[in-house]
Amino acid sequence: MSGTVTIGEAARRTGVSAKMIRWYEETGLLPPAPRSEAGYRHYGPADLHALRFIRRARDLGFGVEAIGELLALWHDRARPSAAVKALALAQVGELRQRIAELEGMARSLEHLARTCCGDGRPDCPILDDLAAEAAPPPARRRRRLADETGRIARDIARKAR
Amino acid sequence: MSGTVTIGEAARRTGVSAKMIRWYEETGLLPPAPRSEAGYRHYGPADLHALRFIRRARDLGFGVEAIGELLALWHDRARPSAAVKALALAQVGELRQRIAELEGMARSLEHLARTCCGDGRPDCPILDDLAAEAAPPPARRRRRLADETGRIARDIARKAR
DNA sequence: GTGGACCTTCCCATCATGGGAAGGTCAAGG
DNA sequence: CCTTGACCTTCCCATGATGGGAAGGTCCAC
Structure with missing residues (x-):
């Protein structure tokens, strides 16, 4: 050993x-x-x-599934670099999307915080906003952009053989 | 009913x-x-x-704990708006930190993707980078910026009473 | 009185990670 | 040889916020 x-x-x-x-x-x-x-x-x-x-x-933020694909490509000496690039760009897309979501939240909160004087008085535009009656919202949807792009990367690898 | x-x-x-x-x-x-x-x-x-x-x-990205504090402040008609503002700014700080992390990942990946021609040949700078022998790294640390700031917000609320 | 839409609780899965218990192994020093 | 402490093993549980689904009870309109 x-x-x-x-x-x-x-x-x-x-x-x-x-x-x-x-x-x-x-x-x-x-x-x-x-x-x-x-x-x-x-x-x-x-x-x-x-x-x-x-x-x-x-x-770099890759999930386990993507890491598995990267490892497979790493070990495949005949891989087309396009397959790797596709995975990388998919990951960039996911990161950019998450960044955009967080950026939107941060901006909204910063705006609210700017309008709140932040002293000892109870009046608070932040709470007023949170408590505002909003239009009945259509709920949120998310995820699985990576599945699709992983498939694309595998297609590229397959076609290249 | x-x-x-x-x-x-x-x-x-x-x-x-x-x-x-x-x-x-x-x-x-x-x-x-x-x-x-x-x-x-x-x-x-x-x-x-x-x-x-x-x-x-x-x-807006608040965690359940922070939401609990916001609800308590909402119901406390004598709350100082400073306490709410502190929570909001703490949340902004957390969001900005996560954004910065993701932004760093995205930038690194974009740089790598830019140097990868992405054709049918196997040479791939992305994999080369991933496989590069790096200095033995000191592992990652994270979290708990919010605990601290939640305490600050509660301190503000307490002092104001 | 029946069908279908709704409610209840309970369990399981996610994703990547850590904590901890209970028990076996190894090497160094007495 | 035996102890000590560092290390290894497996197993279970927890995270945060969310969804899926099963098994069973309820409500209402036809």
Whole structure:
């Protein structure tokens, strides 16, 4: 087992917690690690490399599903870069959408806060706004832009073969 | 029971789903609704008003805890508007922080995508970046800016009494 | 009196992450 | 050899806000 490390050491060296490493294995993002006789997982240099890859992707906001696709493309030496680019741009789109939502909230709140004098008196335009009778709203809808784009990325990879 | 509506009607009129109304009651954000003999919850105009208040706050990105504080301030006719403003500004701060995080991710990804030609060839700067050996990173830390600011808002409310 | 729309509670899933318990393993030092 | 402490294992539970669905009771209009 020379050249391999335990899960704790792998966590320290990659910035992915031991809990998450086990979880990635459990959910199939990573293949099961080889075990010592006592049942301890052991990780070699290639495994550490994959863990750092995952961590970097995670820091860029990719979800596990997308990370799985990225890993597959990484291991596929014949992948078309267009497939990777499609995933990246889909992720950018999702990020931009979430940013736009948050930006809208922040702007509304900033506007409200600007109109509130913020002293000891009870009059408060912020609460007045929250309590305003609004038109019966059509509820909110969301999600799953990524599913579609993941399919597109897979199509690109398939067509290129 | 005239003037009161069932949970489904309340959901329709306020844009808060029946599931969430029950959940708000269960977690103490709302007081238990009065029941009919058969156990059906019934909601009057004031309840609908509160539900719309919650929905509006939710749409501005407030968490349940903050919404609870806002509701308390709403019902406290002697509240200082400064307390409300503090909560609103804390929420703006949280939103701005999350926006900054997402913005950083989006910018990095956009840069990577720009350097990737995105054709049928396998060379891909995006994957190269993800796979790059990075300095052993100090892991991520987050959260709890709101706890602190919630305390500040409560301090303001207390001092004003 | 029946059908269908509605209500109730209870359980489960999400997504990525952490906390903690109970128990086994390993290495170093006495 | 034995203890100690650091480490590993699995298993369960929690998060926040939301939805899905099952099993069963209720209401109302026809």
